[in-house]
Amino acid sequence: MKILSKTDIMRHQQCTTKLALDKRENPRKDRPLDESKHPHIRSHYRSEGGYQIEDIAETMFDGIQRSTLYGVRGLLETQSLVFAKAPSIAQASAQSKGNYARADILAKISQSQVNPELRQYIRENYTSTYGGNHALYEIKSATSIRKDFILDLAFQTHVFESSGYKIGRAYLITVNKDFQRNSDQINPHEFLNVTDVTDKVLEELPNLSERIEQAHLTLNQEDIPLSTIYKQCKHTQPDKICPHISYCPNWTNLDPEKTPIFYLPYLSTKKQDQYAEDNVMYIEDIDPEDKKLTKTQTPVVLAHKQDQPLIKLDKIQEFLGQVDTDLPISFLDFETFTKVIPEIGHKPYQLIPILSSTGVLYPTNHLVRHDFIEISMPSNSRFFAESLIRNIESTGTIFSWFMQFEKQVVKQLIDMNPDLEEDLNSICDRMLDLRDPFSKGYYVDRRFEGLTKLKKVGEVLSQDLSYSGLEVDHGSLVGDKWYEMINSDDIHKRNEIITNLQKYCSMDTTSLVRIYQFLKDLN
DNA sequence: CACACGCCTAGAGGTTGGCG
DNA sequence: CGCCAACCTCTAGGCGTGTG
Numbered sequence: 001m002k003i004l005s006k007t008d009i010m011r012h013q014q015c016t017t018k019l020a021l022d023k024r025e026n027p028r029k030d031r032p033l034d035e036s037k038h039p040h041i042r043s044h045y046r047s048e049g050g051y052q053i054e055d056i057a058e059t060m061f062d063g064i065q066r067s068t069l070y071g072v073r074g075l076l077e078t079q080s081l082v083f084a085k086a087p088s089i090a091q092a093s094a095q096s097k098g099n100y101a102r103a104d105i106l107a108k109i110s111q112s113q114v115n116p117e118l119r120q121y122i123r124e125n126y127t128s129t130y131g132g133n134h135a136l137y138e139i140k141s142a143t144s145i146r147k148d149f150i151l152d153l154a155f156q157t158h159v160f161e162s163s164g165y166k167i168g169r170a171y172l173i174t175v176n177k178d179f180q181r182n183s184d185q186i187n188p189h190e191f192l193n194v195t196d197v198t199d200k201v202l203e204e205l206p207n208l209s210e211r212i213e214q215a216h217l218t219l220n221q222e223d224i225p226l227s228t229i230y231k232q233c234k235h236t237q238p239d240k241i242c243p244h245i246s247y248c249p250n251w252t253n254l255d256p257e258k259t260p261i262f263y264l265p266y267l268s269t270k271k272q273d274q275y276a277e278d279n280v281m282y283i284e285d286i287d288p289e290d291k292k293l294t295k296t297q298t299p300v301v302l303a304h305k306q307d308q309p310l311i312k313l314d315k316i317q318e319f320l321g322q323v324d325t326d327l328p329i330s331f332l333d334f335e336t337f338t339k340v341i342p343e344i345g346h347k348p349y350q351l352i353p354i355l356s357s358t359g360v361l362y363p364t365n366h367l368v369r370h371d372f373i374e375i376s377m378p379s380n381s382r383f384f385a386e387s388l389i390r391n392i393e394s395t396g397t398i399f400s401w402f403m404q405f406e407k408q409v410v411k412q413l414i415d416m417n418p419d420l421e422e423d424l425n426s427i428c429d430r431m432l433d434l435r436d437p438f439s440k441g442y443y444v445d446r447r448f449e450g451l452t453k454l455k456k457v458g459e460v461l462s463q464d465l466s467y468s469g470l471e472v473d474h475g476s477l478v479g480d481k482w483y484e485m486i487n488s489d490d491i492h493k494r495n496e497i498i499t500n501l502q503k504y505c506s507m508d509t510t511s512l513v514r515i516y517q518f519l520k521d522l523n
Numbered sequence: 524c525a526c527a528c529g530c531c532t533a534g535a536g537g538t539t540g541g542c543g
Numbered sequence: 544c545g546c547c548a549a550c551c552t553c554t555a556g557g558c559g560t561g562t563g
Contacts, residue, residue, distance in 0.1 A: 141544065142544065143544085268538085268552080295550095334543085339544095340544070349544070349546085351543075401541090402541055405546085408542090435541085452541080476543070479543070
């Protein structure tokens, strides 16, 4: 019998076919395939944050002991720690009837701390035997409580109860996003929120057995179960299709000339099912008059029906009409750094601007480029704000991509440097979003694949523009590299990283300038 | 006249995409 | 992982029309 973990339950929920195939092709891996295949996308310092949160959370438990072994030996270790009456156990594990669960913390509680409703439910459905009562704690580096966290705890409750432990309460430990760090020491009780979610776990428990049973059926079935294609089939790998797609109905012969329907933006699973029922599998096969289409989707469908890009020239001219071409035009791109455990003076996940790249296009068609990079952890980003004001012109349009992000950063700069408010506000007021013509469907190229991100649009419209040769070629790698740089004593390494980061950021700005000129030349 | 029905609208609530 | 805005979906209620 194959062992089912919490991750498997989640995967089963997402796609039964995927769970079966992942397990068959990679039976020893607990993690889904797509995560291990793309390690470079996963940010190192950010996943490290998760472990650091666990370490901090554990300091709230006196006399805590850590179970370090895996597999059967881990199960025995947990048992012996419980029998030895350890007050709390980190990484406690349990297994029963083919289900395996690992708890972040299993802590002893007294009879009076037990939730009566939960015990009532458990008495009716389980036959737990081992000694005292315990509470389960699940530690998350997130700042809010999500439904899958509850499912996670419900699964743990189920498995621990089935293997004989008595669970009396369930807690979530999350990050308090309003916590401001003021000293070297972090008080875990201020930094973390401990929430009793026993009620919610109790709501989840009755549905759980059915889901576990279904997942076991999937795991132990000889034939791979077939399921409909959902949107996540595109997202399992960035911009790529799920590796298992050929197992799914209607997709056994994927037509490389056509674009699968899940590339349609904002396509709900419900509508996707309706299309699948009508055997409409590709964007090219959709009737542009279809009532199910939304106003963002219609231009994408039209663009796929014709050989040329879809262009609404009057709308583009209207957009460009907002630009005063007698004034200089600025282009702006930021990179930021963010981590869960804040630096002194910061809050968890606060955006810290580390790099700005600017370009100013003068009416003479002359382009002047600047950039600014922080070389150590900034406290109030004063230099960043001042350089920004210096590097872009005090009049004229400022273009950026997805400007809400840049605006958000500038607003934070104002909070930290109120005396610069006037200049910084002027920057916000003059900003225009160069993404608008694309997200609003004024210019849609089928090669965009339904996306409107800067890299995609830039590479399609300006063929010689490619990120692939760069050392730093993905946004989430920037933070890792920068953090490595500020913590390094090796001057050569530091300089190398600085150069690579500047190359990456200026590439984005170059894209902006090219895209603007492309739109202008359409006239 | 009451009631059923469809159409429209506002807005609450949830999801998606893009930035890092 | 967070954030934000745009987007989508669903619902309640207003309104007009049709029907018994």
